[in-house]
Amino acid sequence: MSLYLEHFGLREPPFRITPDTDFFFSGAxxxxxxxxxxxxxxxxxxxxxxxxxxxxxxxxxxxxxxxxxxxxxxxxxxxxxxxxxxxxxxxxxxxxxxxxxxxxxxxxxxxxxxxxxxxxxxxxxxxxxxxxxxxxxxxxxxxxxxxxxxxxxxxxxxxxxxxxxxxxxxxxxxxxxxxxxxxxxxxxxxAPLKQEDVAGYIEFRLRAAGYHGPTPFTPAATRQIAEISKGLSRRINILADKALLAAFSQNSHQVDAAEVAIAARDAQFMPLQRVQQGxxxxxxxxxxxxxxxxxxxxxxxxxxxRSAPGDKTDVAHATSPAPEAPQATASRQKALRSAPPSNAATPRFGPLTRQHMEQYAAWIEEVPRTRYFIQLLATEATHTGEIEGFLARATKELDPAEIRAYRSSLSGSDRVGVIYGDFPNRETAAAAMLALPESIKAAQPFPRQVSRLH
CATH class of the missing domain: 3.40.50.300 (P-loop containing nucleotide triphosphate hydrolases)
Structure with a gap:
């Protein structure tokens, strides 16, 4: 078992090179x-x-x-x-x-x-x-x-x-x-992962392994991992694993470019030659x-x-145009940062998704950036059936008025998140998270600050 698990609050090693379908990254x-x-x-x-x-x-x-x-x-x-x-x-x-x-x-x-x-x-x-x-x-x-x-x-x-x-x-x-x-x-x-996908890949693997809180990898670290790995997931895993170990050995909870450099030397990675100009x-x-x-x-x-029988929500997702997602109106800059990319697909969200997006739009206008919530789900915006199904289950287990859904492209891809609650600090959010029903805990929720949504 990796030495740094307890140090970073991980349930299991996040960067094993043996294929594990629980760690399948659907991005890129x-x-x-x-x-x-x-x-x-x-x-x-x-x-x-x-x-x-x-x-x-x-x-x-x-x-x-x-x-x-x-x-x-x-x-x-x-x-x-x-x-x-x-x-x-x-x-x-x-x-x-x-x-x-x-x-x-x-x-x-x-x-x-x-x-x-x-x-x-x-x-x-x-x-x-x-x-x-x-x-x-x-x-x-x-x-x-x-x-x-x-x-x-x-x-x-x-x-x-x-x-x-x-x-x-x-x-x-x-x-x-x-x-x-x-x-x-x-x-x-x-194709190898692009530089902008590497940060999302690393964070996904960390969350899947039970990590809570802001990513320990700085932007400089992820850029260096992307460059050295050439976007190949196995090399990313090796570098990220060794970089976490380097940070642990220095009793640090942050991975910067220096730790990645140590990891690269330890891995003895040589430049890839296959994709040459010719x-x-x-x-x-x-x-x-x-x-x-x-x-x-x-x-x-x-x-x-179109012609196959089945769930109506999924059929609508596959064939119908979508209404625009609710947009916050506090400022033009905020709208530009949270709106989905112009070339994104236009999925048809189900009624529960639209309802809780409206709840989010009203809430985000008023809530202070220092408050906390519990992130219940984050997935691709095109997975409308998954989102609607999760909301249907969550509203039976939790107070529907405290459940909100949002659409964002801050990570570089068009995604939808489902969040719960409004708490004054991380400790209160973490305590509420422990009290969640087991069916909700199965989605690996974690506390986040409102400022992370902007």
């Missing part, structure tokens, strides 16, 4: 990419490819898919890329409960097809997620192509998603990979295609939601 386009991947895997029939540098978050995204795919999808996870052609078929057969003893590859393939047909008839879709696909032998990649051909009269029987480093694109460019290349219908590329056009083309693919998939998803 990760959340929309996950949504688009789920749609592509469940609705499309071609191979899906996700590429990104070492430490960009591919395995985390893969783990999130394992959790988020619907119950009608049976997932097979292949983490060992060095399997031979026959071993891959055998591994899939083993996952599906097919005896493999003494069977030749063609017999296994036939048995595999029969098992997939049975699952399709039962309303199940089978998806195989392959991690580190760039390291697969050529014969194994060819086997992937052949497996993608398994089909019934109406549909493909096995959906395949490849997670790989950019080397896979180089391999697929070869002439002998043309047939596999043409089977790939959806391409996603995980490779930049190819990288930019890849990111452009990723953005286009995500947009097209989400448009298709929204069109599907």
């Amino acid at each position: 386009n990760r959340g929309p990419t996950l949504d688009a991947l789920i749609y592509a895997i469940t609705q499309d029939e071609g191979i899906v490819k996700v590429t990104g540098e070492v430490g960009s978050g591919k395995t985390m995204l893969c783990r999130m898919l394992l959790e988020r795919l619907p119950d009608s999808v049976e997932t097979l996870y292949l983490a060992n890329p060095s399997l031979s052609r026959q071993e891959i078929t055998g591994a899939i057969a083993d996952e599906l409960g097919i005896p493999t003893d003494g069977k030749a590859t063609h017999s296994l393939t036939r048995a595999l097809q029969e098992a997939l047909i049975e699952r399709y008839a039962a309303g199940k879709r089978v998806v195989m997620l392959i991690d580190e696909a760039h390291a697969m032998p050529a014969e194994s990649l060819e086997e992937i192509r052949l497996l993608s051909n398994l089909e019934s009269k109406a549909t493909k029987l096995l959906q395949i998603a490849l997670f790989a480093q950019p080397e896979l694109d180089e391999r697929l460019a070869a002439n002998d990979m043309r047939q596999l290349r043409e089977r790939i219908t959806q391409h996603f590329s995980l 490779n930049r056009p190819a990288m930019l083309r890849g990111l452009a295609w990723t953005a286009l693919a995500a947009i097209l998939l989400l448009i298709a998803f929204n069109l599907g939601m």
